[in-house]
Amino acid sequence: MLEIDAISRRYGSVVALERLSFAVEDGSICGFVGPNGAGKTTAMRIILGVLAADDGEVRWDGGRIDGATRARFGYMPEERGLYPKMRVADQLEYFARLHGVPRGDAAAAAQRWIERMGLTERARDRVEALSLGNQQRVQLAAALVHEPVALILDEPFSGLDPIGVDVMSEVLRERAGAGVPVLFSSHQLELVERLCDSVAILKAGRLVAFGPVAELRSRGGRGAWRVVVNVNGDGTDWIARVPGARVLQADARGLLVALEDGADEQALLDAARAAGRVWHFAREEPTLRSCSRG
């Protein structure tokens, strides 16, 4: 189990992380969610030891993480990196060896992942000669080639084509199935909902929510009402006449309105009808999006 215990980090006067705590169980996938600049990358760098925390610690199976343990983690940073002029097979073998895999096993593991990623034909090519999609596959293979005991991936789905997204999802599920804790960050919340067992939501360096996906959803309340109403002017003033109603969002898709417990959605509909023509009136299931909106 990977435990993040009250880690804090400042850059000068800017607080990047403030006592962040959560844990990823063995065999579970945890989504790491939050707006840009919330501190996700900083937290992941601290887990990998690339950055030091000012305070707090990261534990693995209850103990402090040392270099030997970290070498068994798999990491894919947000800004991908490979040696452009190195051949695919050599590169994967090199990474396996850096992670402590003995020489013969490293070559075999590199070969296995090359086949798995469908890159057999390109094994002797330099990385720079590969298409972007294939480079992404090599990157993923580089993070996995040493059979990591934990996987930490920063935005693994960004820039992937639909097939790449499927391959990545499959690999993450498979690793979790093998008992490995997986933590990945993403802005694609639908993907996170689909893949993850738990979610950690970060905002301005603080954890605002953490728990199983289903639980977080229900905590989002009864959901909100989406109303599309054709009003003269851009008025949302009529909402003020509905007791317990509050506008969450107003955009081209209409209004998203939250109702307090006990407030009557029929009153909302009546007020909307009084204001103009109603084209759409429906309840939206709570999603991670609505949770992370708070």
Place this chain on the structure above:
Amino acid sequence: MRPRYAAALVARREIVERIRDRSLLISTAVTLAILAAILLIPPLIGIGGTKTYKVAVAGPQAKQLARAAQRDAKAFDAKIEIVRVADERAVRKAVDAEKADAGLSGDARAIVVRKKLDDKLGNALQEGSRQLRLQAQPPPPLPVHTLLASDNSDDLQTITFVAVLLLYFQLVGYGYWLASGIVEEKASRIVEVLLATIRARELLAGKIVGIGIVGFMQLLVIGVGATALGVATDQVNLTGDTARAVGVVLAWFVLGYAFYACLFAVAGALVPRQEDIQNTTTPLSIVLFGSFMLSFAAIDDPGGGRATALTFIPPTAPMIAPVRLIAGEMPVEQIVVSVAVLLAGTAALVAIAARMYSNAVLRTGTRVKLLEAWRSAQS
């Protein structure tokens, strides 16, 4: 499991990848070709090879010796033309006016030259003298009377010049290669993956050692190759001087590279892109070039006070000490002190470079200022 020798893995990668890189092969071939040209072209255009010398003689004994030398001259790639003059004074006059390459005194007991005696001519004359006097008694070698003061032989100076030239290009080239290798890792962002696995110090040490080994091997190939080429074409005598020069260059490449590599590593770690690398490496190139220039003065006066002083300053020592060593003008205690000072400087730089490299290498966005790299919190 953590690899036990992470730095060795990094070094191995550097060596393998760089040996595979065609540019290494090309630069080795080009250097050897240039050296071959220096060795082979002069005899083709009439410099070197069999050379004709004029020897001024006065009196029968001198003439007899010159004749004897004339017979043996071919063995020394020399041809001797005898110029007869009236007397001993005329001999000196002819030599001083460069109408003759050497003169023989009236009693044929000494050779007179203007500045220095050419090796081939000297050998021929000495051999003639030996033949002539063999019946009588084994003669002592003829003393050489030099009219103008001179110190080093031309050959040794040429060897020294080539040695320092090679050393300079090797230090600049590999320092720059190291810096750009570090920038490559920053620019491609691979450094973050690497540092999630191994320590910054291991990565730095592996890169410096790996690239240094490639530089050393290339220098060895060039040194041995050029010497072999020279010996095969009779342009270089495999004397102690040549062997010593090759050894000195190799040893001082190791010492000089260790020192400058630390500086080039920091220069690389400070910049985010290859385009910016000149900004931070130029000061280092200037220091190296300055040392290279100073080494010319040292070739002319290897035992002088200035050359001696520059031997004890770490940045200049790698260029100046080899000159004095090849010239044989460096006492053992000076060698010890020079190496010790350079090693101490390197040790200090290693600590500074490791800290600044660790601080700066992950900051991939913008150029990092020197002081920031030194100060920023250990990550």
